[in-house]
Amino acid sequence: MESDHRKPRKTVQARSQKTREKILLAAERLFGKKGLHSVNSKEIAAEAGVAVGTFYNYFPDKQDLFLEVFERHSMEVGRVLDGRIRDEVARGGGGREFIYGLVKAVYEAHSLSPDFHRQAEALKYSDASMAVRRKQERKEAHAKSVALMAGFGDKLRITDHEAAAEIVGLAVESVVHELKMFGSEVSEFRMLKELADMLTRYLFRDDT
Amino acid sequence: MESDHRKPRKTVQARSQKTREKILLAAERLFGKKGLHSVNSKEIAAEAGVAVGTFYNYFPDKQDLFLEVFERHSMEVGRVLDGRIRDEVARGGGGREFIYGLVKAVYEAHSLSPDFHRQAEALKYSDASMAVRRKQERKEAHAKSVALMAGFGDKLRITDHEAAAEIVGLAVESVVHELKMFGSEVSEFRMLKELADMLTRYLFRDDT
């Protein structure tokens, strides 16, 4: 009787969506734990509680699944980051305070599935299609930085905003990465404080 | 007695050494182009102009070969970097000038087999044994930074030398990486200049 047409459609779609979700979550966990190359389709299916065939009903192949997980992850990070930035902007603190807020915002955004994040990062180096996406991400980050800077007008000491946006972005990214991915002998607090100091002195005339 | 052995022995050893070298170079090229996982033993052998078996006569397995290539690469980078740093120290320029010299030194050191470098970097994220080596490298870099800073005494503005060393190291590393690995919309010159500016303002009281 389940083969009658109209009504169940929605339910079925809902179930479908759920299955898809299960697979994506399982993949995120496993890719994070072991990396793209060390996870096989059987494992993913098993972790998701479905059959291998089911997995291939939803995703054309493993690489594609990875990319989708990555996309979701990126968007989530983006959303969180944007939210935090908006908060900081709203608070409207002075230079140093603001910078510190931003640094912490990035730090917190990176706290989402850091394991998966790490593996994705790895692929950006070795996988062509990931490298493309990385490029895009940087571009967006760059635009965001430039826009933020513009808001500070004369208070800025820098002149080459383009280059500065890149430099600042990379510095923040790398420090946060390091802390999240590999940890540090120095405490996170000291690291983030120094990072904020560096950026403040670099960016603002009055570096207090 | 039995002295008829000497000479050929040496020749043979020389040939042996040459073969080893051929394999290492072929591996560096291929690993750089495609990454550890996408290169197979047959390819390496073919690129080196030897048989698969020969490859396995010299290296216990592919991973091991990669590590040896990596080790050589690291040491080479280290040598070049140390040399350049020594030059800069010898020249004895003032703060900003010196920092710029160092930044350029790191940049040049990264110009050795940047493709291989990129792939090695990728593995540091996903491969356990590579992560270990990464840790060590950072430790050494950290020590080097701290030592260099010490030389500046009162001129330094920073107080938390430990954290600063980390931050500075990561910032330089990440910018140079970005330029070498992925290029940049902004010219290298502008990027390196801004980087030097940032570091100078961060580190020194008198940031000229």
Add this chain to the structure above:
Amino acid sequence: MESDHRKPRKTVQARSQKTREKILLAAERLFGKKGLHSVNSKEIAAEAGVAVGTFYNYFPDKQDLFLEVFERHSMEVGRVLDGRIRDEVARGGGGREFIYGLVKAVYEAHSLSPDFHRQAEALKYSDASMAVRRKQERKEAHAKSVALMAGFGDKLRITDHEAAAEIVGLAVESVVHELKMFGSEVSEFRMLKELADMLTRYLFRDDT
């Protein structure tokens, strides 16, 4: 709910079982013909009419497959032997007649896949894990012999039952082996008769 699963499940399992069986039978044939070391996984798959991968879906490796074939073979031999012994015991013939019956029982039990049996025998000498199994088999055979002897009470001439059980077991085993594995210039009938004579005279006071 979800009851649409039941039937196909069973069918699939049945197919699965059949594939497993096909592989086991193919393996028994090939191992018997050429020995463990001279058969490769591709051959086994081909003989079973499946792909190599399928073989590895069912057995973790070649050695394991061999052991399973061996286990099945041993159990089958054991079953046949026990059946025949029970028949002989039931018939309740006198000493010589009974012994002859037992000898023939062992002979018949060894008629199952004698080729495979031969190869398994070979491995008992050279392979550690097979040697272990051999030990166990002998122990069981020993126990069986002792039990049978006990049934004859005073009629027995021997005093050291333990040793006798070993000796008798080995003698029977070796003669049957020889006949089955390598054949003999002398007819099987004469061989088995003499064997029975020997054992009868050895075991019983009244050796008729």
Add this chain to the structure above:
Amino acid sequence: MESDHRKPRKTVQARSQKTREKILLAAERLFGKKGLHSVNSKEIAAEAGVAVGTFYNYFPDKQDLFLEVFERHSMEVGRVLDGRIRDEVARGGGGREFIYGLVKAVYEAHSLSPDFHRQAEALKYSDASMAVRRKQERKEAHAKSVALMAGFGDKLRITDHEAAAEIVGLAVESVVHELKMFGSEVSEFRMLKELADMLTRYLFRDDT
């Protein structure tokens, strides 16, 4: 100067012979320890203290080397056995005593390189060319047995000498094998005693 012809020839041949011997002995040790299939040419060469190429200068291939080791081993066993039998014959003991002497003779003959012996035994089951040699061995043993029996004339109880020779040979062989190859829960002494008892009762009218 070593290229002058006449004199060194002998010396060279002697050295040659020594090298051959080293290889044969190394092979016997290794084959005994690990079996034909688990020993590779490099190992053999290393154990013999020569280069792989040298090994192939003396033997066309690994199989051939094995066969030569086997041949030597067989002949040695044969020599020892014949000697011991001659001793027993010379001593001229009565039936049971004589049989016991023979059993012990076989036992002692099997004490030469029992490890190698075991591995050779394994190959007789699985290797065609070894099976051939086995056949020959049995034939010779058979002939020997028949000849020995003939010496006892009327004292013998058996009538089918041919079959008896086979049976007796197999029984002795199997028991000795078992003791030497796998050991036994029952002491060797008891085992050999029972074996001798069995044979004596089987063969002689007056079984004391």
Add this chain to the structure above:
DNA sequence: CATGAATGAGGGTTCATTCAT
């Protein structure tokens, strides 16, 4: 004769993907 580097066919095993049920 001795050497040991070089060879490459061949073997065991994995795994992304397909497809009949």
Add this chain to the structure above:
DNA sequence: AATGAATGAACCCTCATTCAT
């Protein structure tokens, strides 16, 4: 839509044997 058995190309690695020195 779900299943999971089946597939086979591809991979890593071994090792008997050869041959230039």
